[in-house]
């Protein structure tokens with residue numbers, strides 16, 4: 001219930017006020033907002049737009065060109081009709097709109113409710129893309145419609161925010177804007193300025209928090225967006241730097257454990273390894289075991305390109321710890337990856353108990369495992385974030401290893417280390433980060449790099465084909481499989497209903513299995529399957545009982561099946577460079593020649609350039625540099641850029657100067 005009296009009494013901080021008290025929200029919409037991670041009013045106000053639309057200017061219909069760009073105009077509706085178009089599948093609403101200068105046709109798909117609204121007469125505001133239709137000429141496609149009433153004008157006549165609202169059916173952009181406007185009106189003064197007491201000149205140049213909140217949601221100009229973003233990026237980096245500082249101070253006490261490198265577990269590990277370490281792996285091991293054997297807890301980031309053999313190095317450190325009578329916890333981002341490491345550990349540590357703690361482990365079996373973790377016995381436990389639940393207590397924990405750390409939030413990463421304050425910590429990543437940046441981001445970590453791939457790797461050949469060549473691709477897959485190899489085919493979506501005109505994993509799996517490769521074992525794995533199902537399919541693929549694995553990006557990180565030599569990426573235009581690189585990293589892991597085949601018909605210039613870069617560069621560092629250049633610095637109407645970490649608004653790569661400033665201020669604030 002909306003009750004201002006109650007609200008006033010309850011609290012004075014936006015962080016303590018539930019979002020349901022915002023005008024226009026209420027209990028049921030607040031559940032939808034919770035799915036976006038928005039619980040308090042502060043969460044809402046800090047839910048920033050990912051781009052903006054410039055709707056400051058109105059056009060006359062006469063001025064509108066069929067040039068595929070967006071126009072905003074006021075118009076009356078002359079006529080509306082509804083018909084069924086395109087094989088009876090799509091409901092089409094068509095309207096003739098006019099102002100004093102000209103008229104134009106607009107169409108909407110599957111939005112029958114508009115008929116009633118538009119036929120009530122009067123003037124509306126429209127905002128949409130205009131293209132050339134073969135039959136109707138100039139045409140506006142699915143424009144947003146607003147009744148010309150004052151209270152609706154939040155979405156018009158200004159620079160308008162666009163929010164990321166994944167999976168939201170009830171919450172439209174227009175509604176979100178209205179809610180945001182209401183929240184700012186009522187609560188902006190209750191947002192405390194966390195930079196208030198920080199005395200640096202950098203901070204004095206930033207917008208105050210209230211002004212910045214208004215400007216980031218409802219900017220008065222392009223420059224204002226820039227200034228507002230700068231404030232919040234700075235704020236985010238500042239808080240992060242403070243967190244790292246506190247962390248570092250807390251961890252500068254000596255640990256009360258000693259390890260022996262010469263031990264039984266290390267010996268048997270070395271003798272069960274099917275290969276020799278590379279020079280780079282040896283160097284990494286010697287650098288890191290020195291840390292382990294010293295008095296201070298180890299804090300290390302191990303960075304190495306996809307396939308460089310980080311796991312084997314991490315297991316060597318684990319062997320030192322296990323053989324000295326302590327436990328080792330290994331945290332990975334996905335169940336599939338946990339299973340893979342679990343199997344390796346069973347093989348490589350025959351004399352040590354190895355456990356898998358997954359979120360599917362429940363009831364009695366989970367309790368039994370927790371009991372073992374609380375005992376004195378040395379063991380290795382591998383798991384996902386299930387490892388950081390509060391009731392998981394690991395007694396005698398010596399070493400924590402975190403794989404693919406960029407997949408975890410800063411908090412998750414730290415939570416595991418907090419289970420034992422002086423624990424040795426190794427985090428691993430394939431995300432190439434320039435050294436100076438890494439030092440700033442992981443201020444509490446030393447860095448080790450593996451800069452060499454294991455020998456005998458065949459360079460992966462990358463090919464780009466258009467979809468009309470798909471039959472030749474299928475023939476090629478058949479040849480590879482006849483030679484005993486295996487293949488992945490990755491799709492951007494799980495199922496077709498999600499988005500039109502895109503091939504999707506489930507439907508293509510049916511087609512491939514029954515029509516294209518009826519004589520070959522085809523499997524499917526995607527994010528909506530249960531963990532048990534995923535594991536069953538992956539096991540069959542590891543064992544070579546499935547030849548072609550249809551998948552979504554669940555297989556993107558860490559999967560290691562050396563016999564797989566073909567990676568087909570359908571709709572490659574839908575993937576970013578680092579995802580493509582991770583996908584390509586799944587092959588070329590054995591001694592067989594491997595092929596990455598991207599299928600894309602895109603004619604978008606930027607996308608073609610991105611795929612071009614992907615074809616030409618194999619090395620993760622070069623790719624990420626090229627990626628930066630392609631995406632350029634933050635743009636006004638552009639997409640949000642994802643950096644190598646999970647910051648909310650800042651991108652440590654493109655906003656590096658701000659990161660440095662924030663760190664300097666945090667250093668000063670901490671000393672005071």
Ligand code: ADP
Pocket residue numbers: 275276277278281304305306307308309310311312430454455558560562589
């Ligand atoms: P990543 O660094 O991407 O995590 P992995 O640890 O998964 O790489 O290793 C990739 C593959 O290379 C695995 O199959 C692993 O067993 C193998 N491997 C690791 N080190 C060596 C080595 N020194 N010689 C040969 N193969 C190796």
Ligand code: MG
Pocket residue numbers: 310311403558
């Ligand atoms: Mg790995």
